[in-house]
Amino acid sequence: MERFVVNVVYIIIILHSCFAFGNVNRKRLLYKIRKNFGISGKLFSYIQIFLTDRYARLNITNTEDDWFHSIFDTSAGTSLGPLLFILNMHDVPKCILPKFADDLVAFSVCSDMRSTKEKLQQLVELEEWADKEGMELNVSKTKVMVFGSHKENLDIKINGIVVEQVDSYKYLGIVLDSELNFSMQTDYRVKQKELQLTFLDL
Numbered sequence: 001m002e003r004f005v006v007n008v009v010y011i012i013i014i015l016h017s018c019f020a021f022g023n024v025n026r027k028r029l030l031y032k033i034r035k036n037f038g039i040s041g042k043l044f045s046y047i048q049i050f051l052t053d054r055y056a057r058l059n060i061t062n063t064e065d066d067w068f069h070s071i072f073d074t075s076a077g078t079s080l081g082p083l084l085f086i087l088n089m090h091d092v093p094k095c096i097l098p099k100f101a102d103d104l105v106a107f108s109v110c111s112d113m114r115s116t117k118e119k120l121q122q123l124v125e126l127e128e129w130a131d132k133e134g135m136e137l138n139v140s141k142t143k144v145m146v147f148g149s150h151k152e153n154l155d156i157k158i159n160g161i162v163v164e165q166v167d168s169y170k171y172l173g174i175v176l177d178s179e180l181n182f183s184m185q186t187d188y189r190v191k192q193k194e195l196q197l198t199f200l201d202l
Contacts (some may be wrong), residue, residue: 011116013123013156013163015096015104015143022073023135026051029074029088039085050080059181093125101174103172113152120144120156127159131136143169 030048033039054075058065074084096104104127110116130137139161142155156163168177168184
């Protein structure tokens with residue numbers, strides 16, 4: 001069975017943001033929670049208190065840094081932090097689907113490469129959103145993949161920087177390859193199991 005429709009171009013862009021949880025503007029977040037989700041009353045007050053006057057410190061290999069006043073982020077490491085981050089990310093441009101925490105994907109399926117590239121240049125909307133939210137896109141970790149027989153090099157840019165085009169990429173634990181035959185994923189999983197067996201033999 002064919003994995004791809006002939007004469008159709010399939011492209012995805014995997015995007016990353018820098019220090020995503022730590023860059024959330026709390027005032028913007030509270031505004032979104034009230035306006036976009038209609039949360040008010042005691043629940044809103046609880047969230048507001050949760051995000052106010054927070055302190056944080058780094059703990060690296062049992063070495064703790066000094067406490068500092070935290071004015072950004074959703075308090076990663078808490079139960080509520082990830083949910084607040086998802087609420088903050090709900091209004092990214094519609095060209096970005098799916099989204100998992102700070103891992104974002106833009107995809108395009110068109111009849112020709114030109115139409116595909118034009119569609120993906122809508123990423124300028126994401127740049128504008130990131131600027132508005134005070135979040136920085138990590139272009140060096142952002143990648144573009146073309147699936148199927150179309151191997152043309154793209155010139156997709158974010159913030160004026162060309163996004164690297166790759167033939168494979170591990171996304172959410174799955175190794176994607178340009179042919180979608182998942183042979184690289186199989187090899188990856190086999191090596192993982194072989195390593196686990198090596199530790200069992202020790």
